[in-house]
Each structure stands twice: as C-alpha cells, then as structure tokens.
Amino acid sequence: MRTLRTAAAAALIVSLTACGGATSGAGEDEPSAGAKGTVNLAINPWVGYEANAAVIAYLLEKKMGYTVEKKELKEEIAWQGFETGEVDTIVENWGHPDLKKTYIEDKKVAVEVGPTGNQGVIGWYVPQWMVDKYPDITDWKNLNKYADLFKTSESKGKGQFLAGDPSFVTNDEALVTNLKLHYTVVYSGSEAAIIKAAQQAAAQTKPLLFYFYEPQWLFAKEKYVRVKLPEYKDGCDADPKKVACDYPDYVLDKIASKKFADGNSTAYQLVKNFKWTNDDQNLVSDYITNQGMSDEQAAEKWVNEHEATWKPWIPAGS
Amino acid sequence: MTPMIAVADLWKVFGARADRIVGTPLAELSPAELRGRTGCVAAVRDVSFDVRPGEVFVVMGLSGSGKSTLVRCLTRLIEPTSGEISIGGESVRAMGPKRLRELRRRQVAMVFQHFGLLPHRQVLDNVAYGLEIQGVPRAERHRRASETLALVGLEGQERQFPDQLSGGMQQRVGLARALATDPEVLLFDEPFSALDPLIRRDMQDEVRRLHAEVGKTLVFITHDLAEALTLGDRIAVLRDGELVQVGTPEELVGAPADSYVADFVRDVPRSDVLTLRWIMRDPAPGELCETEPLSHRTVIRDAVHRVLRADRPIPVVDGHEQLGVIDADQLLPALISHHRQVPA
Amino acid sequence: MTATVPPPPVLQPGGRVLAAASDTVVPARRGRFRTRTVAAAMVVATVVAYLLFRTDGAADSSDAAAFRFFDSVRDWVDANRDTSPFFLYGLNYVRLGVRLLVDAVQAALTGLGFAGLVAAVAAIGTVLAGWRTGLLALGGFLAFGVLGLWEQSVDTLVLTVSAVLLSVLIGVPLGIFAARVRWVGATLRPVLDVMQIMPTFAYLAPMTLLFLIGEPAAVIATMIYAVPATIRITALGISEVSPTAVEAATALGSTRWQLLSKVRLPLARTTIALAVNQTIMLALSMVVITALIDAPGLGQNIVNALQRVNVGAAFDAGLAIVILAVVLDRITTNAARRTGVHRSRRQRQARWIFVGAGVVVVAAAALVSIDPENVPGYSFAAPVNDLVGWIELHWYDVTEGLKNGISAGVLDPLETVLVTTPWWLFVVAVAAFGTLISGWRAALIAALAAAGLAGLGLWQHSMQTLATVLVAIVLTMAIGVALGVFCARHDRLATGVRPLLDAAQTMPSFVYLLPAVALFGASRFTAIVAAVIFAVPPVVRLVERGLRDVPPTVVEAALSAGSTPRQLLWKVQLPMARGGLLLAANQGIVMVLAMVVVGGLVGAGALGYDVVAGFSQRELFGKGLAAGLAIVLLGILLDRLTQGFHTSKGPRR
C-alpha cells in the first residue's frame, strides 16, 4: 500500500513539475472509491462520538471488509483533514456553521451527509442535590448569589464554572461576561475530567456548575439539572463575542470529504445511512466508559444485540 | 650558489589593520608601545636571511620571540604582512593557491612540536597522507611509506595507531611523514621540546644521521641552545621578532652581538665551542715554539692535552700560514671562564 | 585496543552546548557591597512604584491588533494555499518531499514485518554497539508487541527516523559551516538560541498553517525542534578538532576539501555521532507531541489517554516511548563511543562477518510473517489504574490540601502582583534588574521581550503563566538541589538514581501530565507538579556534577581545617558549585516554561490554553498564534535574565 503510494507520489511530483506547482493536497491518498480500501475516520474527543465511530468502524471492518484508520483529532483539525485528504469523514458534528462555510461552501472540499439521528443539547448544569437545597439556583439570575459556593483554587476569588476541552463548541466566557456573572471559566481539558468532577459532585455533595451536553451516558446514572439561561432566539449567537443567550438545540450530523462522497463507495453509503437514537449512543458509550470494554468490544456487543437497527444501513450489494 | 631559501624584509603583524603598520613610524615603536597604540603584535619584524642548500639553519629565541610565526611564514601557513620569501629561487608570496599547494606537497615539509598526527589513521596511513593527497596510488604510497618508516627506525609499527606509541616514536612518525614526500626542505618547529631529555638526544642524533644520509636543507626552530649548537651550521637569534644575530655557533659564543645573545650563551662551556683562533695571541718576537702546530679549527677542549704538556707555546696555523701561538696562559682562563649553572 | 574518546562536550538536555560549568563563574569580589546597596535601592523603588501605579489587572481583550493580524495571515494563507507561487512552488513541494521521505521510511520499516524489524534492530545494535545493546534492542522491540503497541511504536519510529534524517542532512552541513565560516556561526547563534528556548507547543499552530496537519507537518516541526542540537554539537566537534593536525595536513598541501573529508570530519566523528544521538532523543520527544496535529504513533495513545484521564493506558504508551528512547539512545551512544576505538584487522574482519550474518538473519526473519497481535500480551493499564484509584481515594485530602494551600498561599498572591503591575513598570524592572544580574545586553533583550508581551495584547495571560513558572521553578530548584546534594554525597544512591534520571529525561514532557492530572485534577497546580517532575532530573544532574567538580584538594583542605560536613557543604561546596547551580536554574526555567505551557491542556489556563484553543477553534486562531509568540518572548526573557548568571559574571577582559 505504502510502496504503491510512494511510487504514485513520485509520479505525481514529475507530472506536477511538468504542469507547474503542487497543490496542498498533492501526494495524499486517493479516495478509497470502488475497491475496499482504507477509510480515514476522525475521532473527536468525547465518548459519544467515539461510540458512533466504534459502531461504524466495526461494521466497515467486520461486515464489509474495509480497513479503518482512526485519527484522534480535535474538531477543527479534523475539518482541516478534509482539505489534506487525511480525513474521509466526521461522524458526529455539532453545528459549526463557520466551518461549514469555509470547507463546504468556499473550499468545496467537504459535503454534508445528513443527521446522525442524535439530538444535541448543550447547557450549564448543577447536580441534583444543589437544586434540592437551593431551589432557585436553576435560574441564571440567581447564580451570582451562590457564586461563593463554587469557589476553588482556580477561580480567583469568584465562582468556578467548569468547562471541558478548549476545542468544544462553547460560548461560556462570553456568557459570563455578558450576563455579568461573578464566575471564572476554568477548562478541565477533557470530557473525562468534567465527568469525573460531576460524579464527585454528586457522590460527595460538592457544589459544581459545569458545561455538559446530551447525548451523554452519565445522565442515565446520575441526575443533573440544567440552569436556565436567557432563552435562545435565532441569531442571538451570531456574534460569538456578544452572546447572552442559551445554547440552541443541535441536530447532530455527519460530514464527509468531497472525494469520499464523490467516490460513492459502499463505505460512504454506510456512513450516509447511519442513523440511531441518543439511547443507542448512550448504551455504547456506557459500555466503553464503565464496562471496561474497548471500542471494538462495545461495538460488537451492540451490533450483536441490535441487528434490526443496523441491517438497513448496510448498502445493497456489499 | 643561489640560496635555497631567501628571506628579505619579512614582517608579520597580528591584529586588526595589521597592513597599516609596516612602513609607517608605527613600525619603529617598541612591542609594548605598538600593542598599546594599535592593539597589534609584530611577531616578525623586518627579518632577512639566506639558507644555503644542504645547510642546517637553526632559529633560536625565547618563548614568544616569533620563531613559530617566522617558520610558518615560509610556506605561508601564516600569511606574511610584507617582505619577500623565495624558495628554490621562486617567490613564495607570488604563488597562487595551486602552486602553493604544489610547494607544500613536493618541496617543503614540516615537523611540529605537538606532532599533529591524525589519531584515526594507522601509522602507515599517517606517513602516507602526503602522498595520498597527491593522488599516489595506494600500493605505491604504502610501499614508500614503509621505506620511510624503516629509515626512521619504525619497522613493524605500521599498523599501530598514534596513541599506541610513545612520544618519541610519535615524533619519528611525524618525521617520516615529512620525509615521505621526499621534499628538498624540511622545517622543524621545536620538534623535540615535548620529549624527555634522553629521547631528545636520540632524536637529535637521528636528525643528524638523516641529514648526513639524505642531505636536505633543514630549518630548525628551537629554544634549546645546546640543541642549536649541536645541530646548527648557522644559528639565527630572534628577539621580539627581530633578528639579533646570524652566525656559526662559534661566532655566537665568541662574539655575541649584544647582551641578549651574550646572556643566551653565557652558560655554554666555551671550551667546547670555541676554536683556538678565539684565544691565540701573537707570538712575541723571537719566541721559541713547539714544532708541531695546531690547526686554528681545533676546539679548545681538544687542545688542552697538548698545550698543558708542552713546554713552549704551540703555533696555531691555517694551512702553512701561522696565525698565532697558544700556551697555558690563554687556555686556562677559557677553560674556567664560563659560569656553570648552580644545580637547583 | 585503546580508546581515544575525547571528553564529551557538556550537553544540556535539549542539546545545548555549554562550556564546562565549573570554570565559567568567578565570584565577583570587588563591588559586591555596592551591588547589594544598588539592588536594595532598586527593590525599594520597584515596590514603591508598584504601590503607586498598580492597575486593576484588566483581562486581556479578545480582539487585540496582533490577533487580528494573525487571523488575516491565516485567511490569506487559506485563500492562497493552492494559488500563490510561494505555496505552489515552495512549501507544497516541501510538504510533498517530506511526505515521500516518510512514506519511503515507512515502506522500509513495515516491509520488514514484525520479525524482520525486530531482527534488524537487534542486528544493527549488535554490529554498531555490541551484543549487549543488541540484546537490549531485541528485548525492547519485542516488548512493543507484548504491550500491544507494535504499530504505534513503528509509526513513532518512522516519524523519528524521518525527522532525524532531515535534521542530519541539514544540520551537519550547517554545523560545519557555522564552525568554519565566522559570519555563518555568528548569524546562526541567536537563531538557534531562540529555537531552543521555544517550547514545543508554540510551533504546532504555525506548522499547521504552513504545512497543514499530518505527517509532513509533524516531521518538519520535529526537525525544527531537533536540528539546533545537530548544528550546535556538530559545530562544536568541528571547531574542537586539534589545530595542529589541521596545520600539519595543510603544510602537506591538502586542499580545503581534503582537510574537511580527511581530517576535520574523521576527527570530529565521535562528537558528530553524539550530535546524532541528541537529535534522536529530541526528535522522539517532539514526535509524540505532534500527535496533536494528527501525527500517528504512540503520541495518539497518550493524547487519547489524556482525554479519558486514563493513566493506565498512558502508562503503557509511555513505557513504550521510554523503551524506544532507551534502545535508540544505547545504540547511538555506544556506537559513538566505539567510533573512537581502534580495531585490529582481525576485529574488523569479524565485524564484516557479523554484518553478513546479520543481513542473513534479518532477511530470513523478514520472510517469517508473525503477526504482532499474536504475541502474548501484557498491559499495565489495570494495575496502574487500580493504584491511581487507591491514591485518589486515600490521599484525596492530602492532594487537595497541597493544591489549595500552594494555590491560595503562593500562586494567587504572586499572580495578582504580576497581573496588576503596569506593563511599563515591569519592563523597567526587567531592564534594571537584568542589567544588575546579566549585563545590559541581556537586559535589553529581556526588556524588549517584556514589552513585546504587552504589545501582543496578552499581558494578563503572560503574567499568569509567569507566576506559575516562578512557583514551579522555586519548587524545582528546592527539590533538585536537595536531591543533587544527596546524590553527590552518596555514591551508592547516585548510581541507583542515575538510570531513573536517564529514563526520566528521555520521556516526552507530555507523559508527565497524566499522573499529575490524576492526582490534582484540572488546575494550575497540576501543571506545576508536572513541570517539577519534568525539570527536576536535569537539575539534579547539574547540581550533582557541580558539587562533584569541586576540586578534592579544596575539600581536603576544608576537612583538615576541621569543618563539619554541614560547614563543608554550605561554606565550601555549594559556593564553589555556584556555576553548576546557576546553570541548573537556567536550564530548569526553560524546561519548566515548556511544561507549564503544555499544562494548558489540563486546566493550567493562560497562554498554554490560548495555544490549545488557537489550534482547535477557528475564531481563536490569531490569539493562539499570538500566545505562541508570547511564550517564545517569555522564554527569551527568562533565559536571558538567567543566562547572565553564568556568562556575565565570568572574568571580564
């Protein structure tokens, strides 16, 4: 495979020199059209995404004979991969209208491949015990009243708002500023770190105000309550610096590189057909996170138990 | 006879703008003043001398007097500031880089104080280095290198590496390396000062033997007077870059040009160096002499025996011409006049 | 058989080359009193000025001119990547060329197969460095299979080898030039200085901008990180070649080229081999970090583990990295050592027989196809995670108390002071104290760097990062000096600790985040802990060496005067090892900065966070790039101020 690629790239250099200049995608893998080739699957850093990817990868490899290369990438970087050919598809995309504009409309290197069936919710949450104790905490207007409860070593004398990975879709800093909240946004660095903090908050009744989202397996184990922010209205988040409203609901979707889509391989069709519910995803996430299964084992278990769900995704003739 | 090496008005000034000093009043300043005024060091000042073919020419001086600089100027390892140098009648300063390389490859070779051997090469390849860079084929250069090694008494050491040899042996390798290209002129920069006294004496004998066998022109740098006296046909004395005196060992000891040279030779046993002509006197009118004369070239020490046994003065002759006479009155002061150094 | 190994040059981790530490410092005796009064006056003046002019420490704007400028650069590049001749005929070809190189190396290594590659590495180890090393290599590479990390390890090896090839190809000639041509050396020096203080993190974003993500960008970033060491050490080797040997060869009529090929290069080969060794070590640690820009290999496992806060998984990958590092290090150091050893003809013949046998074995092994997945596996993940779980459960109060204590008691006040200092006062203070410590030249550069921080619009974040760095360096020095003193006094302990320090230094900075995160959660303190773990080993080494370099005669004299061991340490050894200590501080500070910045990945915030956010969020790109630059400026500032310790106090002419 690689040797072939080297030869191909060498040939490419020669031909490029002849016709002048190398484009940025030069020398990259040709799309795996037709033949059962390799599918480059971006893996964004949260377990829900991983669940989608696990099942898709499992089906591609075990049921359809493809090779799947998983690439641990943050969202933006995964999008850049469409341009370079490093990434064929992203299987859980949260909005990102700006990226869609750049890569789909302007550069025309990616295309939308339809919804995953998952409903995405982003919000600010507190553990249930806090609502029991301070019933009015679920309104953002009262957050300043409770700021002292949330003080930590990192919050500089204000309350701490715990955010996740810096690459996630967030408006939290703008919200804190624009709603004049006495809070500091502290980035835990990853989904796992937020989950850990949330679990501790529930188990040890520690105060915590944090960024969280659905689909999310943890909601099946513990209760967390969403804090009401000013209601979302169309366009209220147009300027990321002036946002003062809650997050919208997201219809999560899939994106593929133009080359991958144009190849219209059975792999592409599977990605296109893939559609499941939040419960499905939470189940697989739970397997991965809490049952000590690898991605592959989790996918295998789910696939064995849900044939009816995935059978229709497999394109005819594969 | 044309000289092998002729040096005229040679200057070497180290420092920025060194070329702006020669020929100006600055050149007249003392070394300390020159350094203070310009930051420059005149390592060689206005030096002129000739070296005859086949001669052993020794350059002597205290540390820092410019000996190394002078000898390096001869093949432009250090670029002279001004003056003329010719080797074999050809001007060295006029040579282009290519001709200069030829000169270094075939005509002039050098032996260094710290040997300068290549530690990653075996002895044989060290000696063959000069031939190698001339493009001599491997077998040929190894053959010639072995021969040269035999000449310096290092048979059987070809496959050693330099650091497996003693200092004396290493310098023999350095010597062999210089001889291997069969040059007309050999330059030695204090070749034996890093060796201990016994080995040094051996090596000096070696040089004398080689000189007798192969008959090259030698320029030999040293700060050791005894070495200069044993080896040199003529000796040049340098002080602060200036040539103070050039002459035979005898001339140096017998007629030092100034107190610097006199200081140098003070400890030399005069009777070992001086010949009878330096101490003879004119015969008194009608004085009776021994019949058997002594040559004026006889070193004093060798005459002691006869002079002290003789009842009458002995005539000193050059051929058939009588130059003077000598008796115990002249001899004794010469024998005891030198100051032996008090052992520390 | 005699060795002619020249004493190795003094190398800092990171490949910086230094003069021997012990002779660089001559305590300034005259004027010490005056210096003290001046210093005291300056401290008072600074405090007064601070009290008069302190600000409220406003947050950085999210829209500084510098950010917009970098954003516009990004937009231009994005728009012109496939049209501008600069890319079409320049950078894109570079990318393509590197891609070809990586593919070729990959094809060569994977083509051998599991058994083939293991055999090949073992054979190379044996031929170059002796059978012990060969055995180590064999065991090490088998271990990748056992850990279930074969493919990732090979990927990491591929990238490392590619980057090292590039570095050597570029670095060795440049090093020769730098040593031989004065202006080249003089021009390169400051450039290399900056490259070496630059924290790894700072160049990821510019790399993706120019070369997009993927292996080529990773290899180029790695090369940039590693090549200064190649250049520096090569230049050192070439300029250390015995001038007599060169003169002798010149006197025999060598051409310049003959001098280079027959004298200079052969005589410098041991040092050049050392340069390759350092290059490999640096490349390895960088390659792992480039996982953030989509480089394959073990780095991916670490990133993954970091995201899932799975210390156990990271332990396996970290172990694989250490094994790879140790194998490569042993092979290259022993090979370097052997370049200085003369072999007899017999030995050389034996060696050729060895090589032949090796080739046969490798060829045979390459034909055997063993799937590394079938190798019996073992993972440390479960036991390590259990241990971490236990510690979390039982030490929670301790870790939490430590974190909160240091954060509230030291870090926060320091941060507040720094952040509320007006930028001009900071610049003036840096200039003034810098002049005192390191001379006006270094102070000027440091002050310019400080002013640059303000100019970038990242004052608050820069000062926060600085506060974290300062706390971390104080801890690092305290621990490092204590351990160093201990090691210098107990030989047994020192020999026991040395391999640990070795392993610690080959570990990429990244790996240290994990245990820290597991114990302390997402906080600045986590970054401090990771930085301390990262920077202590070299500090221990430098301190130990500094102490051991104190001449035994001096120690003897002090003992015979009746000093107690304590007096000996405080009155003789430590003062005399001042050079080593200051060097350690300088080195430690640069490493601490690098690590604190990486801490941005785990909640240390400030500049590190800006960089991470910059390459993960489009609208923050400009700010991220500016933050990268701010980190570099901060690095220059700290380095210049502390470098002065051991350069300006030297004997002045």
Ligand SMILES: Nc1ncnc2c1ncn2[C@@H]1O[C@H](COP(=O)(O)OP(=O)(O)OP(=O)(O)O)[C@@H](O)[C@H]1O
């Ligand atoms: N490259 C140089 N740059 C500046 N000054 C130099 C240089 N080489 C030599 N000198 C100076 O020139 C003077 C003569 O030096 P040189 O080495 O020729 O003396 P020397 O007689 O060979 O001494 P030694 O017996 O110690 O070898 C000295 O004062 C020395 O400091």
Ligand SMILES: [Mg+2]
């Ligand atoms: Mg000399």
